[in-house]
């Protein structure tokens with residue numbers, strides 16, 4: 001090509017082993033982040049439908065403030081801002097997991113709320129009418145049904161959060177995007193390396209989508 | 222000697238500005254089968270739901286087996302095990318098998334051992350004619366079968382009273398009979414029952430008395446034969462005219 005661009009597949013192959021270590025970290029951060037996000041999301045999602053006004057407001061505040069600000073700003077705040085207030089360095093990995101957890105938690109809270117509210121009132125009434133307490137009804141009757149309805153949107157959130165981890169490049173966590181950047185700093189092959197990185201993200205998101213499909217078919221959602 | 226199972230005294234129920242029950246007095250003796258009829262919106266479901274406090278009572282008192290339902294000191298979860306409820310829409314738990322539905326109460330409310338609960342559950346499924354459906358999920362049951370599982374689920378708590386809210390009106394006509402049969406059997410065994418239904422034959426066969434409600438009050442009550450053949454009130458007459 002006139003500009004002197006010569007595409008080398010070999011560069012792609014050579015970058016794969018190092019990129020795989022980054023990919024591993026991406027998966028670890030995503031999984032840890034989503035587990036935290038699921039716990040946060042369940043707690044705050046239930047707060048949003050609680051009968052207690054204070055809890056409802058608190059749940060609403062969390063969800064709105066996270067959904068109303070960019071993830072990038074949240075990451076910067078946790079990594080660069082928070083340490084000044086608590087007088088302690090936050091390790092990049094912890095900052096990354098926290099950011100993904102807090103961020104996905106807000107979206108998962110809405111998923112949880114929606115799933116709980118979608119269960120017919122008659123289910124609660126049937127549970128209460130056989131003498132179950134309010135909490136027992138939530139746990140034995142509503143939760144299992146809500147969980148099933150949450151699977152498709154949770155899978156979607158999984159894909160979103162996985163892609164979001166690439167923003168952690170700013171705090172220097174050696175995940176996939178960061179690893180790609182480092183390779184390019186050494187070999188200047190931006191085209192091949194970013195293409196490889198993109199393919200690796202794509203493989204991960206497609207795999208999640210496929211697994212999700214199988215689960216949905218099995219559970220007849 | 223008759224013991225009173227349900228005692229309702231001057232019961233009022235409002236939803237916001239809408240007054241749905243306007244001073245209901247009703248006493249149900251042990252073993253008595255009471256059928257409640259009346260036009261749509263007259264407050265039949267609300268009355269039933271006030272008995273196990275699925276609805277908060279605005280004023281008046283309701284006692285079940287001597288327990289004051291309105292008293293905040295009363296353990297309402299206990300009262301609810303004394304007064305089982307069967308819903309028009311069945312409300313089975315879709316994520317549990319028929320047996321799972323029936324044993325949930327014994328396991329979690331009565332804290333029974335699993336083996337014991339399952340034995341009880343199987344006995345009750347047999348009683349409602351569904352021994353072979355123990356491991357089937359509600360999605361794979363017909364409406365009539367669902368309603369019979371729902372009845373077994375309530376009976377599993379060994380209630381002293383059973384409340385039925387139009388248990389057959391969501392069913393295809395050919396499935397109504399199997400549910401009524403189970404209910405008749407219960408009535409014959411001496412279960413105290415309050416049944417909202419428009420099934421005249423059921424009322425004739427097992428009811429001790431029929432109550433006719435309209436616009437939140439009890440208009441008249443009498444033995445089934447008497448009220449059907451000789452209704453005293455105009456509104457009862459015109460309603461029965463439409464139902465028959």
Ligand SMILES: Nc1ncnc2c1ncn2[C@@H]1O[C@H](COP(=O)(O)OP(=O)(O)OP(=O)(O)O)[C@@H](O)[C@H]1O
Nearest residue numbers: 236239241259260261262263264265266267268387
């Ligand atoms: N949760 C509620 N909030 C507001 N209004 C209600 C509520 N539940 C019932 N109502 C109203 O109370 C009135 C009586 O309702 P209810 O369900 O007790 O009537 P019903 O006699 O059972 O009628 P149907 O034969 O249609 O079942 C109706 O006007 C209904 O709209």
Ligand SMILES: [Mg+2]
Nearest residue numbers: 265266267387
């Ligand atoms: Mg009704």
